[in-house]
Amino acid sequence: MQVHRVSPGRHVPARLVGGVLARDLTIGGERWSKGRRLSADDLVVLAQADPAGPVTVLVPDPGELHEDEAAVRLATAVAGKGLTIAARPRVVLTSSPTSQASSTSAWLSSNG
Numbered sequence: 703m704q705v706h707r708v709s710p711g712r713h714v715p716a717r718l719v720g721g722v723l724a725r726d727l728t729i730g731g732e733r734w735s736k737g738r739r740l741s742a743d744d745l746v747v748l749a750q751a752d753p754a755g756p757v758t759v760l761v762p763d764p765g766e767l768h769e770d771e772a773a774v775r776l777a778t779a780v781a782g783k784g785l786t787i788a789a790r791p792r793v794v795l796t797s798s799p800t801s802q803a804s805s806t807s808a809w810l811s812s813n814g
Contacts, residue, residue: 704761711753714745717761722768724758737769 773793
């Protein structure tokens with residue numbers, strides 16, 4: 703992973719397209735959340751924004767995953783019969799009343 707520091711109101715290199723914000727940031731009155739993947743349009747807006755202190759942008763190396771994609775892959779790997787995956791805005795596994803996960807949870811509650 704590459705780490706870059708950029709300052710709003712200054713030139714932002716095009717190689718940062720696809721980079722990920724390391725913290726929340728307010729640009730032109732709009733809140734950009736930590737984890738936002740920067741588009742080419744975002745870089746233009748960032749470069750034209752009012753000058754401010756630097757922000758860290760993380761650029762994943764080939765083969766590295768964004769944390770959201772990693773969470774979806776992990777949930778998919780552990781989800782079994784009767785489990786549903788909701789992936790926005792957070793990954794949530796939900797069990798149906800007849801799923802193995804629901805039965806295990808009920809057993810643990812009554813025997814724990």
